[in-house]
Amino acid sequence: MRPRVLFQLAIALALPLQGQTITIGSKPFTESYVLAELMAQLITSQTGIKVDRRFGMQGTFTSFSAITDGSIDIYPEYTGTGALAILKSTDPADQGLDSLRAKFKRLYGLTWLEPWGFNNSWAIVTKQAFAARHNLKTITDLAQVAGVRGAFTHEFMQRDDGYPGLIAAYGLRLAEARGIQHVLAYDALAADQIDVMDAYATDGEIARYNLVVLQDDRSFFPQYLATPLIRLQTLEQFPGLASILNRFAGQISSEQMQALNHEAALAGNDYAVVVQKFIHDRTAGELVSRVEPRSPLLRQTRRHLLLTGLAVLFATVLAVPLGIVMVGRPVLSRVVLGVTGVLQTIPSIAMLGFMIPLLGIGVKPAVVALFIYGLLPIVRNTYTGIDEIDPHLIEVAHGLGMDRWRRLIWLELPLAAPIIFAGIRTAAVIAVGTATLAAFIGAGGLGEPIVQGLSFNDPAMILSGAIPAALLAMVIDAVLGWVEKRIARQPVGPG
Amino acid sequence: MITYLGVHKSYGEHAALTDFTLEVQRGETLALIGPSGGGKTTVLKLANGLLAPSRGTVLLDARPIDEWDRQELRRAIGYVIQQVGLFPHWTVERNVGVLPTLEEWPPEKIAARVNELLTLVDLEPDRFKSRYPSQLSGGQAQRVGVARALALSPAMLLMDEPFGSLDPLIRAQLQTELLAILKTVEVTTILVTHDLTEAFRMGTRVAVLADGKLEQIGTPAELLSEPRSPYLKRLIKANLLQVQP
Numbered sequence: 001m002r003p004r005v006l007f008q009l010a011i012a013l014a015l016p017l018q019g020q021t022i023t024i025g026s027k028p029f030t031e032s033y034v035l036a037e038l039m040a041q042l043i044t045s046q047t048g049i050k051v052d053r054r055f056g057m058q059g060t061f062t063s064f065s066a067i068t069d070g071s072i073d074i075y076p077e078y079t080g081t082g083a084l085a086i087l088k089s090t091d092p093a094d095q096g097l098d099s100l101r102a103k104f105k106r107l108y109g110l111t112w113l114e115p116w117g118f119n120n121s122w123a124i125v126t127k128q129a130f131a132a133r134h135n136l137k138t139i140t141d142l143a144q145v146a147g148v149r150g151a152f153t154h155e156f157m158q159r160d161d162g163y164p165g166l167i168a169a170y171g172l173r174l175a176e177a178r179g180i181q182h183v184l185a186y187d188a189l190a191a192d193q194i195d196v197m198d199a200y201a202t203d204g205e206i207a208r209y210n211l212v213v214l215q216d217d218r219s220f221f222p223q224y225l226a227t228p229l230i231r232l233q234t235l236e237q238f239p240g241l242a243s244i245l246n247r248f249a250g251q252i253s254s255e256q257m258q259a260l261n262h263e264a265a266l267a268g269n270d271y272a273v274v275v276q277k278f279i280h281d282r283t284a285g286e287l288v289s290r291v292e293p294r295s296p297l298l299r300q301t302r303r304h305l306l307l308t309g310l311a312v313l314f315a316t317v318l319a320v321p322l323g324i325v326m327v328g329r330p331v332l333s334r335v336v337l338g339v340t341g342v343l344q345t346i347p348s349i350a351m352l353g354f355m356i357p358l359l360g361i362g363v364k365p366a367v368v369a370l371f372i373y374g375l376l377p378i379v380r381n382t383y384t385g386i387d388e389i390d391p392h393l394i395e396v397a398h399g400l401g402m403d404r405w406r407r408l409i410w411l412e413l414p415l416a417a418p419i420i421f422a423g424i425r426t427a428a429v430i431a432v433g434t435a436t437l438a439a440f441i442g443a444g445g446l447g448e449p450i451v452q453g454l455s456f457n458d459p460a461m462i463l464s465g466a467i468p469a470a471l472l473a474m475v476i477d478a479v480l481g482w483v484e485k486r487i488a489r490q491p492v493g494p495g
Numbered sequence: 496m497i498t499y500l501g502v503h504k505s506y507g508e509h510a511a512l513t514d515f516t517l518e519v520q521r522g523e524t525l526a527l528i529g530p531s532g533g534g535k536t537t538v539l540k541l542a543n544g545l546l547a548p549s550r551g552t553v554l555l556d557a558r559p560i561d562e563w564d565r566q567e568l569r570r571a572i573g574y575v576i577q578q579v580g581l582f583p584h585w586t587v588e589r590n591v592g593v594l595p596t597l598e599e600w601p602p603e604k605i606a607a608r609v610n611e612l613l614t615l616v617d618l619e620p621d622r623f624k625s626r627y628p629s630q631l632s633g634g635q636a637q638r639v640g641v642a643r644a645l646a647l648s649p650a651m652l653l654m655d656e657p658f659g660s661l662d663p664l665i666r667a668q669l670q671t672e673l674l675a676i677l678k679t680v681e682v683t684t685i686l687v688t689h690d691l692t693e694a695f696r697m698g699t700r701v702a703v704l705a706d707g708k709l710e711q712i713g714t715p716a717e718l719l720s721e722p723r724s725p726y727l728k729r730l731i732k733a734n735l736l737q738v739q740p
Contacts, residue, residue, distance in 0.1 A: 396580030398545055399653075400594060400643075401569030414584050 025072035035076035041289035054442035056451040071360035078224035114249030115225035183457035204262030304445035308431040315374030323382025340376040366443035374427035381423025385416030418488035425480040502551035526698025573644030581628035612642035
């Protein structure tokens with residue numbers, strides 16, 4: 001098992017170095033998956049270039065960091081997001097493609113290809129019944145209603161062109177406004193737990209749930225033209241790539257995209273197959289693309305084990321010696337326990353986010369983040385385990401003339417082993433759970449179907465990652481628990 | 496054998512030992528008696544280098560303790576404490592063989608020595624070798640502790656209330672056995688105790704230590720007939736002893 005894990009690590013680290021591969025990213029929502037897959041299939045059906053799919057990355061920050069540091073080459077982005085969220089410019093001139101291209105070239109070495117055509121601006125949506133009851137057609141109408149409950153994506157809540165700008169522009173006062181995962185907002189709306197939510201104008205759910213889009217009568221929302229964002233370096237390396245990716249430029253309308261999103265998100269449908277059919281139909285059979293087989297459970301599980309295994313291994317290698325050194329050094333112990341304790345409180349998503357500017361996306365930053373979470377339980381248990389050894393044993397060891405090394409190897413480590421191992425076990429179980437989030441930074445593992453399932457509002461797919469992850473945590477806990485008991489086993493009672 | 500010359504030892508403000516001068520002669524068993532906190536354990540730990548004097552000198556064979564290296568001291572001095580301190584994850588055999596192992600003896604020689612030592616402390620080797628400390632009674636554990644301390648035939652044995660936590664019958668039996676063992680192996684011994692009977696029974700000389708000061712020293716007979724130390728007087732009165740010195 002161990003050599004194979006190391007072998008896989010070698011492969012994972014070597015992958016980005018291969019020349020003939022293009023890495024495509026996407027954000028974690030249906031349309032981004034569909035457009036990214038569309039680009040992937042356009043490339044693989046017309047060239048021999050391999051495509052590495054890193055779909056479902058957490059939000060604009062992650063995707064954009066990944067493309068600027070070269071972890072990915074292309075991802076579908078929206079012009080409005082480029083101007084407002086990335087350039088942080090409120091100047092309407094910056095929302096035009098010419099200005100965006102000039103600034104992205106100069107600042108980031110990136111460029112925008114041709115937009116697909118539809119404008120996926122934000123929209124405020126509500127149920128037919130609610131709109132009828134309050135006679136709502138526009139967002140201005142909504143501002144007249146009291147006690148409205150809203151839930152919005154976290155990104156929408158924070159961006160100037162999102163919630164804060166919206167309430168200022170319309171003088172909107174909501175009774176409540178909560179942050180929520182996008183696909184869950186539809187469920188909340190359907191269950192009448194909220195009255196309004198933000199949506200993307202092309203969301204398949206708008207049709208599926210028969211929702212009303214409140215008209216943006218003050219033209220507050222900027223244009224969000226979906227467009228491939230690509231590294232200039234990649235374009236230089238693959239000269240024909242732009243025309244391949246511009247195949248459907250200006251040819252996909254909002255209604256067509258809504259339909260595509262709707263179909264891709266239907267239960268039982270594979271979005272890659274939907275994209276394949278779309279390409280086939282729209283090129284009248286000229287382009288026949290291949291659908292990559294879904295990453296099978298076994299491979300996701302192996303990747304998951306690789307992430308957690310390496311993280312726990314590295315954490316053990318650092319934390320056990322650190323815990324040993326801390327014994328008898330109260331200042332050092334307080335500092336180490338304090339620092340590792342603070343690191344422990346950083347939310348996992350934030351921790352993964354911090355890793356991207358430093359280490360890019362993929363296995364490396366995920367392992368480092370999980371490693372950091374593993375430190376506290378191991379360091380604390382090593383320290384406690386050794387510190388709490390009967391002082392008479394240590395005194396006798398001194399009296400027998402054992403040196404520091406012998407005391408450590410013969411006495412302290414064996415006697416503290418059950419407690420140290422309990423710490424490693426805790427770290428491993430935490431890592432298995434947290435590693436599901438590593439999919440947000442393109443590290444794969446059992447989080448992949450979870451993130452995808454969340455993006456497509458597909459409970460079955462979520463469970464197809466969540467159940468194996470939970471089982472894996474239980475199995476690892478049980479196995480390590482058994483080992484821990486064997487280590488701790490010492491004969492008791494008179495013989 | 497071991498000499499304390501004007502030794503002071505203090506822990507912060509508290510003086511554990513004040514101007515302590517004493518010579519332990521080769522082959523004798525010196526019983527150190529005194530109230531708890533009187534400095535008895537400090538005297539022992541100064542002898543095997545677990546503590547260093549704040550002032551004054553401790554000499555072993557006319558050489559200051561701090562000039563001995565760890566290995567030499569290990570060979571020269573055996574150490575037994577009340578809590579025994581057997582390593583709980585090791586068998587009796589490994590515990591008794593720990594010093595020879597540290598000395599890197601060949602395994603067969605260690606095995607033979609362990610058998611010899613267990614026999615000496617009256618534990619049948621084949622019955623006890625593979626037991627763990629948790630499978631021993633208090634008396635058996637302390638016999639193993641004594642065997643461990645004697646493994647390298649030390650010239651000196653330091654015992655810190657070795658029978659302190661045993662019940663009186665077993666204690667008396669072990670005292671008898673220890674007397675026999677000490678006679679067999681001819682080791683110079685310092686025995687710390689707070690039990691007057693034990694001190695008079697085991698000690699060729701008895702030293703009374705109270706409040707960090709040596710109050711009186713002499714043979715049991717001398718001390719009984721002429722107790723000068725206030726502590727000793729009180730102790731004899733309280734015990735109403737019948738002692739055969």
